[in-house]
Amino acid sequence: xxxxxxxxxxxxIVLAATIVVVMLSIAxxxxxxxxxxxxxxxxxxxFASLWIAAPLAPCQVTPLLVLDRYSLFFFGLFFxxxxxxxxxxxxxxxxxxxPREEFYLLSLLAxxxxxxxxxxxxxxxxxxGLETMSISLYALIAYLRPRPRPLEAGVKYLVLAxxxxxxxxxxxxxxxxxxxTLDFRRIAPALAAPSVPPAYLAAGFVLLLAGIGFKLxxxxxxxWTPDVYEGAPAPVAAWIATLSKGSIFALLLRFLxxxxxxxxxxxxxxxxxxxxxxxxxxxxxNLLALLQSNVKRILAYxxxxxxxxxxxxxxxxxxxxxxxxxxxxxxxxxxxYFLTTLGAFGVIGVLSTAQSDAGRIEDxxxxxxxxxxxxxxxxxxxxxxxxxxxxxxxxxxYYLVAAGASAAAWALIVVLVVTSVIGLFYYLRIVAALFAxxxxxxxxxxxxxxGLVLGALLVGLIWLGVFPEPMIxxxxxxxxx
Amino acid sequence: xxxxxxxxxxxxxxGLAWVAERWHAQAPRWLALAAMLADFALGLGVWIHxxxxxxxxxxxxxxxxxxxxxxxxxxxxxxxxxxxxxxLALDGLSLLLxxxxxxxxxxxxxxxxxxxxxxxxxxxxxxxxxxxxxxxVFLALDLFLFYFAWELMLVPMFFLIALWGHxxxxxxxxxxxLFTQLSGLLMLIAILALVFAHxxxxxxxxxxxxxxxxxxxSGAAAWWIMLGFFIAFAVKLPAVPVHTWLPDAHTEAPTxxxxxxxxxxxxxxxxxxxxxxxxxxxxxxxxxxxxAMLLAVLGILYGGLLAYGQNDFKRMVAYTSVSxxxxxxxxxxxxxxxxxxxxxxxxxxxxxxxxxxxxxxxxxQQRLHTRDLxxxxxxxxxxxxxxxxxxxxxxxxxxxxxxxxxxxxFLVLLGAWPVSRLLAAFAAAGILVATFYxxxxxQRAFHGPNRHAWRLPDLSRRETLALAPMILVLLWLxxxxxxxxxxxxxVIPSLQPPAAPAVLPAAPxxxxxxxxx
Numbered sequence: 001x002x003x004x005x006x007x008x009x010x011x012x013i014v015l016a017a018t019i020v021v022v023m024l025s026i027a028x029x030x031x032x033x034x035x036x037x038x039x040x041x042x043x044x045x046x047f048a049s050l051w052i053a054a055p056l057a058p059c060q061v062t063p064l065l066v067l068d069r070y071s072l073f074f075f076g077l078f079f080x081x082x083x084x085x086x087x088x089x090x091x092x093x094x095x096x097x098x099p100r101e102e103f104y105l106l107s108l109l110a111x112x113x114x115x116x117x118x119x120x121x122x123x124x125x126x127x128x129g130l131e132t133m134s135i136s137l138y139a140l141i142a143y144l145r146p147r148p149r150p151l152e153a154g155v156k157y158l159v160l161a162x163x164x165x166x167x168x169x170x171x172x173x174x175x176x177x178x179x180x181t182l183d184f185r186r187i188a189p190a191l192a193a194p195s196v197p198p199a200y201l202a203a204g205f206v207l208l209l210a211g212i213g214f215k216l217x218x219x220x221x222x223x224w225t226p227d228v229y230e231g232a233p234a235p236v237a238a239w240i241a242t243l244s245k246g247s248i249f250a251l252l253l254r255f256l257x258x259x260x261x262x263x264x265x266x267x268x269x270x271x272x273x274x275x276x277x278x279x280x281x282x283x284x285x286n287l288l289a290l291l292q293s294n295v296k297r298i299l300a301y302x303x304x305x306x307x308x309x310x311x312x313x314x315x316x317x318x319x320x321x322x323x324x325x326x327x328x329x330x331x332x333x334x335x336x337y338f339l340t341t342l343g344a345f346g347v348i349g350v351l352s353t354a355q356s357d358a359g360r361i362e363d364x365x366x367x368x369x370x371x372x373x374x375x376x377x378x379x380x381x382x383x384x385x386x387x388x389x390x391x392x393x394x395x396x397x398y399y400l401v402a403a404g405a406s407a408a409a410w411a412l413i414v415v416l417v418v419t420s421v422i423g424l425f426y427y428l429r430i431v432a433a434l435f436a437x438x439x440x441x442x443x444x445x446x447x448x449x450x451g452l453v454l455g456a457l458l459v460g461l462i463w464l465g466v467f468p469e470p471m472i473x474x475x476x477x478x479x480x481x
Numbered sequence: 482x483x484x485x486x487x488x489x490x491x492x493x494x495x496g497l498a499w500v501a502e503r504w505h506a507q508a509p510r511w512l513a514l515a516a517m518l519a520d521f522a523l524g525l526g527v528w529i530h531x532x533x534x535x536x537x538x539x540x541x542x543x544x545x546x547x548x549x550x551x552x553x554x555x556x557x558x559x560x561x562x563x564x565x566x567x568x569l570a571l572d573g574l575s576l577l578l579x580x581x582x583x584x585x586x587x588x589x590x591x592x593x594x595x596x597x598x599x600x601x602x603x604x605x606x607x608x609x610x611x612x613x614x615x616x617x618v619f620l621a622l623d624l625f626l627f628y629f630a631w632e633l634m635l636v637p638m639f640f641l642i643a644l645w646g647h648x649x650x651x652x653x654x655x656x657x658x659l660f661t662q663l664s665g666l667l668m669l670i671a672i673l674a675l676v677f678a679h680x681x682x683x684x685x686x687x688x689x690x691x692x693x694x695x696x697x698x699s700g701a702a703a704w705w706i707m708l709g710f711f712i713a714f715a716v717k718l719p720a721v722p723v724h725t726w727l728p729d730a731h732t733e734a735p736t737x738x739x740x741x742x743x744x745x746x747x748x749x750x751x752x753x754x755x756x757x758x759x760x761x762x763x764x765x766x767x768x769x770x771x772x773a774m775l776l777a778v779l780g781i782l783y784g785g786l787l788a789y790g791q792n793d794f795k796r797m798v799a800y801t802s803v804s805x806x807x808x809x810x811x812x813x814x815x816x817x818x819x820x821x822x823x824x825x826x827x828x829x830x831x832x833x834x835x836x837x838x839x840x841x842x843x844x845x846q847q848r849l850h851t852r853d854l855x856x857x858x859x860x861x862x863x864x865x866x867x868x869x870x871x872x873x874x875x876x877x878x879x880x881x882x883x884x885x886x887x888x889x890x891f892l893v894l895l896g897a898w899p900v901s902r903l904l905a906a907f908a909a910a911g912i913l914v915a916t917f918y919x920x921x922x923x924q925r926a927f928h929g930p931n932r933h934a935w936r937l938p939d940l941s942r943r944e945t946l947a948l949a950p951m952i953l954v955l956l957w958l959x960x961x962x963x964x965x966x967x968x969x970x971x972v973i974p975s976l977q978p979p980a981a982p983a984v985l986p987a988a989p990x991x992x993x994x995x996x997x998x
Binding site for chain 2: 406410417418425428429468472476
């Protein structure tokens with residue numbers, strides 16, 4: 001690895017160094033504020049180093065990692081999100097009698113895993129990144145140990161994630177057996193060889209998809225989602241909903257488009273499997289959300305549906321002519337989804353007490369008349385999830401439909417549209433509760449840190465919804481090598 | 482810039498009204514009233530400036546160009562990546578509908594003066610933002626911008642119904658939102674399909690109305706895309722099979738909400754058909770016309786019959802809307818200038834007469850705390866002025882000659898007659914049904930003995946102030962419809978391209994970037 005490689009890798013190196021510094025500082029002295037400050041400073045430095053890495057992109061650093069604009073874009077997104085989550089977690093953790101400092105350590109570690117996923121071009125780095133992220137998440141989900149719910153959620157996630165990792169490894173092994181390579185971009189030439197056994201390949205891909213589907217909570221691998229969302233502390237749930245899913249999605253997109261696996265011999269059936277997963281996720285995610293009465297569970301099911309929506313451009317982009325619009329659509333939608341989800345969980349975090357996280361619809365009853373700003377932010381976030389104009393979610397949904405329409409994937413778009421109207425129903429239920437007559441309940445004040453984050457998210461959300469052009473220009477230059 | 486002001490004034494006044502509630506309880510009302518008056522005055526000024534006589538001198542009609550003649554335009558970059566522009570434009574059709582918007586806006590503020598007592602600031606925020614959204618719909622000329630405004634006006638309307646509505650407001654507001662959202666998303670798919678079809682044919686990705694006008698489409702594609710648009714507008718209009726959201730939403734909404742719904746939101750559906758479906762898909766629309774006219778006549782009769790069967794004042798008026806808007810649909814698809822004239826006059830007259838009936842229902846509800854016609858009986862004894870006004874608007878609604886509704890419906894029938902005598906005859910029967918329900922309303926509510934011994938305050942000065950202009954406008958529309966029609970006539974050629982395969986000249990220097998694959 002030469003000097004350019006080191007420089008290109010700088011964002012990851014800075015992040016790793018931050019983790020070490022935070023760990024040492026905790027060993028030296030436990031100070032909540034100091035740990036937060038170090039975390040934020042490290043993330044800001046990492047973000048700044050993107051500008052050093054950007055001129056060198058695209059740059060292949062070892063066979064494992066590729067630093068192109070695509071991965072740098074996701075680095076930026078992940079660092080920013082982790083920054084927001086750390087600030088939100090600061091307020092959240094202050095209300096709890098647990099060791100607080102390790103939270104930042106673990107979430108930084110998980111962010112490193114997410115960033116590696118976005119940059120990996122090889123199954124080895126894929127698996128390493130995934131495990132770095134997952135193992136940190138096991139601890140994060142069960143972070144509030146005195147409470148039974150987080151512990152239950154953590155164990156559930158641990159067992160299922162371990163099983164899915166086993167599937168994933170087996171799938172990778174089968175693909176390796178069939179093609180003799182672990183490098184994504186060597187897959188396409190290997191597919192052309194006449195001696196590829198299609199059964200190995202198909203089985204390997206399906207197992208791989210099961211592992212990825214688990215992380216993305218796509219139907220039928222979604223069963224853990226509502227329990228983990230409900231049980232995990234609000235900032236951790238935000239982390240799982242955004243960075244965990246976004247990084248896996250970035251990887252999935254790169255894997256599918258650079259390996260051209262779906263142009264290979266078993267393509268037809270694989271495509272069918274992927275489409276079926278998309279349909280099921282959109283339909284079941286939305287229908288099951290209708291039955292929920294806990295806001296965190298509603299958000300969990302809605303996230304299943306949103307990941308299903310995101311498969312629409314992925315499928316549309318399988319033909320190379322539509323690829324660039326598909327990548328654009330996915331990237332924009334993920335940005336919008338990150339902003340929105342962070343905001344929604346941020347509000348939940350602010351409303352949570354030391355005893356329990358806010359979740360029941362009653363916790364939000366009449367919030368608008370007590371805390372207009374907080375409730376207004378939450379309502380805008382929900383409207384964005386529902387894709388109402390003037391929010392980022394609308395532009396995101398527009399992108400999805402445009403990507404689908406440009407590839408003439410009408411069946412997928414129609415299902416997307418119909419199911420998103422079903423989705424509107426449960427979002428409106430929460431909105432209606434927010435504006436319902438006042439219920440006598442205490443509501444915590446908005447602290448400066450959370451207020452700053454939520455305000456920034458709100459502004460960003462509306463900015464992206466009304467003036468999306470700068471972000472579009474940034475995203476338009478992304479391409480998958 | 483004037484066009485931007487039309488939208489910005491209510492938008493900013495709405496935001497201000499919300500804050501102003503803290504200074505003074507009445508401040509939001511005055512702010513809202515001032516904003517609407519300012520917009521109305523601005524609209525009138527534009528109308529007078531561009532009066533048809535002056536226009537003829539400006540632009541000789543010899544230039545028989547089917548491209549629309551815009552009086553005012555505003556065209557800014559917005560999202561160049563997709564060829565989306567912030568393009569507002571005003572022609573006679575939008576101008577007349579804007580005037581109606583601001584007029585009913587003033588009325589809505591006035592009638593909410595005592596009805597809305599809680600969360601006054603937030604109420605006026607929503608009211609003004611709905612009006613701003615409606616204004617945007619009438620002005621937008623970029624299809625993306627149109628969709629943007631179209632969806633955006635739903636959110637404040639949802640709040641108006643959900644927060645200040647009557648007993649079943651939650652149900653009604655959600656139903657309203659889901660119906661319109663689903664149909665709106667179908668329109669989004671249709672818009673994108675049209676845009677990508679245009680891009681595939683010309684290599685230019687644009688949402689510009691003028692550029693999309695001449696999109697060459699295969700027969701099947703044109704049908705599907707046209708249907709996407711038609712369904713969205715038919716739900717809003719509402720045409721018969723998809724009208725079920727309307728009675729609930731109209732009945733449960735607060736008075737101002739009902740006025741805006743009936744007077745304006747329904748008109749956006751008719752406007753969409755006029756502005757987009759007919760010119761964008763001339764050939765398919767021509768083939769589709771018989772079916773649309775059949776739906777229209779069904780709506781006229783079905784709405785009328787259901788109205789006759791209602792005991793709830795507002796629900797009854799809501800069903801009459803279905804019937805009246807059937808005439809609009811009939812006029813739009815009859816395919817001649819006479820019927821289009823009729824559709825436009827019906828749109829305006831219905832906005833005012835039905836709006837007024839909703840106002841009266843609201844005034845009675847405020848006094849009686851019920852909308853049940855069975856509980857009314859003989860109100861003439863105690864509120865003679867209110868009853869007289871109600872009689873006037875009931876007569877307008879049944880199509881009494883000399884009032885606006887008559888002119889509109891008569892012109893529609895006149896235009897529809899040469900196209901289909903059978904349908905015109907059935908539609909004419911709809912006027913007969915209107916007589917039944919309107920007279921039944923007057924008889925049940927106002928005539929007869931005052932059995933429940935109501936003692937009620939008659940119209941206050943503010944209420945009279947809201948209703949009197951509505952009476953005058955209806956009379957004026959009925960007696961001098963040509964003042965309005967002359968403005969509209971200039972627009973008709975652009976709404977009615979020849980039904981033969983349209984070979985429209987491409988728009989000069991169509992904005993938008995080349996499609997980057």
